[in-house]
Amino acid sequence: MLKYAFMQNALLCSICISVLCPCIGVFLVLRKYALIGDTLAHSSLAGVAIGLSVHMNPILGAFIFTSICGAMIEYLRSVFEKYADLVLSIILSLSVGIAITIISSGKLRTNAEAYMFGSILTITKTDLYMAIGLSVLAVVTLIVLYHQMIYIAFDEEAAIVAGVKVKWLKYAFSVLVASAISVSIRIVGMLALSAMISIPVATALQLDKGFKWTLLFSIAFSAADILLGLFLSFYLNVAPGGFTALVSVIVLMLVVAAKKVLRTYKKRGLQNNGASDIL
């Protein structure tokens, strides 16, 4: 399977996504902001449509438009302070409106469906270089801002007291989310993207570890989900995005079930020990 150049590109792209999505997702989920992934995925489709219509690289178009939408969400959150979900639906409406209008106009020479469902056949060398570039940029930024990002999610007021420029960092984070989504849309597809951002994190959270281990396990689960999804979708001849989302939910359910079984087993062990102590 790896003898095909497009599969090699897809594999490298998948590795980028499997690191990038949970790195972003862990902060989104912990800020109780997981649905922003879904909204910005729709924005990235609008960005792809804009990019294709002006003959720009669609991934670059997605990155620019998604960054603008991410910054708009942060700004609107300060305007509609108590209605965070309302802000998401405003940006969702704007993005879907733009995407549908451009796609339905029939002026695009490329099929935008590949970006909705994800496709491994259409990944070019340029897409791959862009994916690697944006992933490296995002991961380096996250490493530099690691402690600040933790505190913005964990205790924003303490971050403000410690002198962190919370407002500006939130805008910077929106750009990181935009880059993660733009990189991922090509292979995972818009519709399954939010699954890749939130489900590996949800799976890692089941392990009840500290932040560092939760992040590392999120990356491990994400890599397992995406690579399994990619290989199996190739042999089953289905879209990789949808199948990866399915795999990630199955892995989550397995971990939840394993946790429950282990707990019951431990509880029984303790009860038996208690009973033997009494006897």
Added chain:
Amino acid sequence: MIRARGLCFSYTGNAPFVLDGVDFDVRAGDYISIVGDNGCGKSTLIRIILRAIKPIRGSIECTAARIGYVPQRNDFSNLQFPITVFEAMNSYRNLLKEPHRSEIFRMLDWVGMADFANRLVGTLSGGQLQKTMIARAMLGKPDLLILDEPSTGVDRSSQREIYGLLKEWNVHNGLTILSVEHNLDAAVANSTLIYHMSGGSGHMCVPERYMREYVQPDEPSDRPYERNDEVC
């Protein structure tokens, strides 16, 4: 250390004002408890001092080089966050650019939480969490410590430990403390001054005078705290 004049604040930008012409002075080495009924503006005043919000009118000068802050436990809703005590302390140390990692264990040891370094913050009891938050606030050696209701949700023995620590830092290390209090007994037993707030403004007095002027003589006196004279 803090000099506030004519502070006015309202969350809507218009009347009624939560703070309406507050004058407030804090000298280095003071231990001031801010008391008053719910909604009288205690937490708003400390949020202005912390520069989390800006007053609509009035001026505030704060000469503290570094401020430590212990939030109200009820406000701290992020207890499901997967972070260990050590990670919470270490990230905060990084934010403060405090170079010495050993400070984390020194502070945790001081509040009796060194054995809990690898525990998830969400699994701590109220008293343990509050002590961790105090240890975190003391990182970077602040000269002003601000606490918002440090005894809320904390059992009595942990309350005694916490107020003992605060008093010790205030007396031995000259740490200036500003504490929003609902626990009047603790406020009277430990503070050097009490700032009573009502109707958008306040009045500073010594604890003895506060007891005479604001506490009814027939009020039940179930007081678990005695003045901490052994550290004075």
